[in-house]
Amino acid sequence: MAEDALNRDRPADSGPELLRMRGIRKEFPGVLALDGVDFTLRAGEIHALMGENGAGKSTLIKVLTGVHAPDSGTIELDGRPIRPRSAHDAVALGISTVYQEVNLVPYLSVAENFVLGREPRRLGRIDWREANRRAAEALARLEVRVDPASSLGSHSLAVQQMVAIARALDQNARILVLDEPTSSLDAREVERLFEVMRRLRAEGLGILFVSHFLDQVFAVSDRFTVLRNGRLVGELPARGTTRLQLVSLMLGREVDEETLAKRPEPAAPAPPMVEARALGRRGSVEGLGFSVAPGETVGLAGLLGSGRTESARLLFGADRADRGELRLDGRRVRVRSPRHALRLRFGFCPEDRKSSGIVPNLSVRENIVLALQARRGWLRRLSLRRQREIADRFIRALGIATPDAEKPVGTLSGGNQQKVILARWLASEPRFLILDEPTRGIDVGSKAEIERLMADLRKEGLAILFVSSELEEVVRNCHRVCVLRDRRQVGLLEGDRVDAGAILRTIAGGGEDA
Amino acid sequence: MRRSLHPTVWAFLAWLLLLAVNLAFTPGFFSVEVRDGRFYGSLIDVLNHSSPVLLAALGMTLVIATKGVDLSVGSVVAISGAVAALMVTKGQAPLPTVVAVSVGVGLALGLWNGLLVSVFGIQPMVATLVLMVSGRGIAQLLTDGQIITFQDPGLASVAGGSLLGLPNPVVVAACGLAVVAALARWTAFGTMVEAVGDNERAAHLAGVPTRWVKLGAYAVCGVGSAIAGLIVCSYTKAADANNAGLYLELDAILAVVAGGTAMTGGRFTLVGTVVGALILQTLTTTILTKGVPVQWTLVVKAVAVLAVCLLQSDQFRRTVLARRLAA
């Protein structure tokens, strides 16, 4: 199916090629972020760049906008090779970016943010009247009417984005990169943004659009480029492509009989350990409902931004639920904080390993015993010998590649850092383990090891909640799967009904459960 | 990560260098004589006079390791000294009571700082600025603006007496070091402090009580400063609310940073802090004994601070290295 969609013919109504990136390769220590990626943007088109976390979207954008230099590959603008060395360079070339977290200065006024760095001057001073006039005029063109002298931070993110777009246009942008601009906007604001995007398209701009909301992508894009694991997996026109095709490309559905046949061994019947009923939190995620017994794994599937991480944080008390209920061994509990969760014998490997997982300058040993030590309290320190024993045990059991337990964790590779965090939670002897994308951004070998480890833990009677962007992994490891879309649980698949096709259909919105 | 030598090693080498300079050029610097069962000599002086800074710097090490800073040390010194002097002049309180109350005051002030930082989430420099500014006023309020002198033998013995031949401040500082070291290394407090300073979010998610840890660090700093205050007022047998411990917080921060604990938080080293405090005092004593006019002390200190900063700056090392390679 997907092969038909790989339609590389130019649509009849397409404009001239504006940007042409060829064979872009970028390697970071331990990760090949981009592996020979091609990307073409035409004048007068909205081109969606699609892919899950770690697919290479943001690296590609950073290469385009001069933040990263590619290891190899060429970038041509209007047929002339370019090599932006900084964001400033890129802007000068006509490539402007508007980020989700708007990169402006919230304390300054709208007009100032609009003119910052190129203020109009008169008689040796900044001509604020002129600046305000220009800003108001430029914003009015985008149908935004705000007082240009008001402070930027007092406006909604939607208005801030419009200011950023107006600034970009005023700097003669020809390519506008919108990096997840819609994730904090409401439906009306999104529609307004889309109108602006369509207008700019009509004016001949090339717009590179990143979003993980399928509806939006289909609503506004002319063409998709899909990346997975740093590779280009398809470029296809929006017209004639189905959601299922797109999602299949993104999540990588290699129809492999052996893989599909592989399912987790059924757990011995037991009463549920953890049960969530319509659990939710305002503005975060809603309607989370599942149960998991010892020896079982429940999966959370959904696209990036569908509420997977939010669900995991909710269960662990990193955010507090404000609706629904959670039961542990049949008794209702309110998880107040990570410390509380730790006492309930929950464990949580967060998605963002660098910012929320590792303590980079502490040693492997200290990182591994951290949660166990936190549970024991500061007074009952584990003796150095115990710490070493525990660390060595997990280094061996998980195959953590480190010269010794005293190495700072920050110096290990991503896969090994992930294993250290896993070890941290295993050392705390959890009953319920929440794994948020434990396999992301690590090499294939480590992925397999982590899956094998999950199977072992199931045998030992742990209940596991597993979040992954890789559909096959979810199918291989989970007894049941909660499917999330737009920050809401939209389906729960169990037993035989857990298969990649069903999950895809539910995510795409075609095959919702009756 | 550790491509180069640990900064504490640099600090230690710097201290040895200072000592070597003295060995070569300052006759009698290393001579220690015994009089009345007590050691005397320049080295003993160095130990003696570095005690207040060290006591404050121990707690400061923990605070800085949590990514914070405590500017109120000098004010706490003034308040603690004022309280002690008042207790012996007005109330003839016995030494144990005086010490207990002063330390209690220090603890309360430390907790106040910690509360502002950890519970109310105020930036440490601002939060401790409040006590830094008002603390001396409070001390003056207590002493009614007077310099309170006292003759109480108990309080005077805090700095004047000796134990096992060593001046009492040295003994007190050594005990302080032992207590903080025990807290840091025999309990899990030290590791938690480092985890909080290195990656607070991760520590929080791992179940570390981040707020309590920060509160604890500021409390230790308050107690250390209060004890330093007792020693400072005992040296002069007077409580001077205006000048006691003036700029002591800056010396304490310097000792910590010179010793190899980074102001960006995370890993800390108490040994380094000791070496840092010794460097500062050895520098001062050297200048004094060398007959260099005393006014040069601050200038030398400025150069020392800059040297420490530059040595610890990656940017500087990279630039210098790059130049050396280019040459």
Next chain:
Amino acid sequence: MKAFRRSNLPVWATLAVFVLAVTAASLRYEHFFSFDVFLNLLRDNAFLGLAAIGVTFVILSGGIDLSVGAMIGFVGVFCATLMNAGVPGWAAIALAVALGTLVGLGMGSLVAFFDLPPFLVTLAGMFLLRGMALVISMEALRIDDPLFQALGHSKWVAPGLLLAVLLLGVYLANFRPFGRAVYAVGGNEQSALLMGLPVRRTKVLVYALSGFCSSLGGVVFAFYTLSGNANSGMTLELDAIAAAVIGGTLLTGGVGHLFGTLLGVLILGTIQTVISFEGTLSSWWTRIAVGLLLLAFIGLQKLFQAGRSETP
């Protein structure tokens, strides 16, 4: 004047406190509310105000300057020594201000080019300036240069200079690209870089400006006291920072206004004046009051910031 409207709530609060303090004082003391008292307020606090203006710029850019108090002491001794050696007063002033600016420039370069913490760099600057002042002279030096005498006896020079520098500062801050870059760097350095602003140059200049302002403050202090004393301006850096914070400047940078700082200085001055009017109140209440005010304004800023929530 629309540029003044932004996020100025704290400045209004400061103004309210100032008006309240002056009103209360005028009700209590008959002669308090007079032009002379106000002029004296400006004159007595001109050196602090000058230093605080520079410090405000530094804080706005996200840094801190601890060296301004020591600069006051240094400049006094420096000027006195030069004039005792026969250098004319105007030349001494020019040299002192040039040297002060240069010291600031040096500190700024260290901060900007080697990524050193401003706290430590300006601490070193403080030690250096205080130390050099002591090296030049341990004793207080009398100044009897006629120019300094004249300046010192004038009612108008110090307040005039303060207001002139304030207006210059406001012009720089609000009507020059440099000023806007200062705000942008302090508000979000990353954004400032991405928008192509000269982040490093801005940082260097900000410390140079602070050196300029505080050395000018030192000159004013010298002709105000007609002496040069290495120990002048002890803990003045604290008062300057406190004035900026009370005036609504966020210590994290990016928010604040020079008028707020002036108000902060005037509030500090008013408290001092009130306490001296009162007679029975001792001077240390000033510090306690300043501490409480600081606390109150930090609380206010916390509320002001509450809108932009940050998760720990």
